Amino acid sequence: GAVVSQHPSWVICKSGTSVKIECRSLDFQATTMFWYRQFPKQSLMLMATSNEGSKATYEQGVEKDKFLINHASLTLSTLTVTSAHPEDSSFYICSASQAPYNEQFFGPGTRLTVL
Amino acid sequence: DQQVKQNSPSLSVQEGRISILNCDYTNSMFDYFLWYKKYPAEGPTFLISISSIKDKNEDGRFTVFLNKSAKHLSLHIVPSQPGDSAVYFCAASVNYGQNFVFGPGTRLSVLP
Numbered sequence: 001g002a003v004v005s006q007h008p009s010w011v012i013c014k015s016g017t018s019v020k021i022e023c024r025s026l027d028f029q030a031t032t033m034f035w036y037r038q039f040p041k042q043s044l045m046l047m048a049t050s051n052e053g054s055k056a057t058y059e060q061g062v063e064k065d066k067f068l069i070n071h072a073s074l075t076l077s078t079l080t081v082t083s084a085h086p087e088d089s090s091f092y093i094c095s096a097s098q099a100p101y102n103e104q105f106f107g108p109g110t111r112l113t114v115l
Numbered sequence: 116d117q118q119v120k121q122n123s124p125s126l127s128v129q130e131g132r133i134s135i136l137n138c139d140y141t142n143s144m145f146d147y148f149l150w151y152k153k154y155p156a157e158g159p160t161f162l163i164s165i166s167s168i169k170d171k172n173e174d175g176r177f178t179v180f181l182n183k184s185a186k187h188l189s190l191h192i193v194p195s196q197p198g199d200s201a202v203y204f205c206a207a208s209v210n211y212g213q214n215f216v217f218g219p220g221t222r223l224s225v226l227p
Binding site (some may be wrong): 004006009032034036041042043044045046049093095097102103104105106107108109 | 117119124151156157158159160161204206213214215216217218219220
């Protein structure tokens with residue numbers, strides 16, 4: 001099956017710093033990538049949808065200036081958490097699909113801890 | 116307000132028996148439903164899906180049933196195996212789209 005990787009898998013940062021998380025589709029071209037957030041014992045919450053070469057579409061309640069998403073190529077999307085605070089600590093998961101209405105393949109996730 | 120609910124946070128089943136995971140939804144516009152399986156520290160993996168034009172879809176040991184009038188779907192795993200122990204998420208979308216709404220998940224433990 002298609003493989004999606006995320007880097008880093010785990011990051012600890014100080015409050016006020018920015019953290020970049022990468023999501024790569026390794027063996028296919030992803031026209032669409034999705035970013036999710038999961039709090040402990042809670043569901044995956046879709047944060048935003050990004051299509052290669054265009055601006056991301058954010059879900060209601062997600063601050064676009066805080067969670068910067070860039071989908072510059074068909075194999076790479078990045079999520080930057082700007083000026084991170086402890087409440088941003090969470091598990092962030094990306095997924096990718098080759099075309100609209102195609103199956104999504106999920107990355108392994110990135111655990112962010114903000115001190 | 117949760118649009119997709121999985122009211123059982125956990126479920127334990129003996130190996131070889133049937134596991135039944137339930138999911139309820141409130142949005143009548145949902146027309147595409149999926150089940151994902153997630154191991155710790157890994158991303159979810161797709162298991163099985165069903166569209167609203169069907170009431171059953173089967174793939175090996177996994178069967179999903181959809182009851183549109185009750186806004187309820189269930190995943191049956193038979194026979195259950197220890198390797199099935201994971202968190203199972205139910206997800207739904209509108210217009211067969213990719214913007215899925217996920218349930219909170221049910222942790223299945225299959226006991227040897």
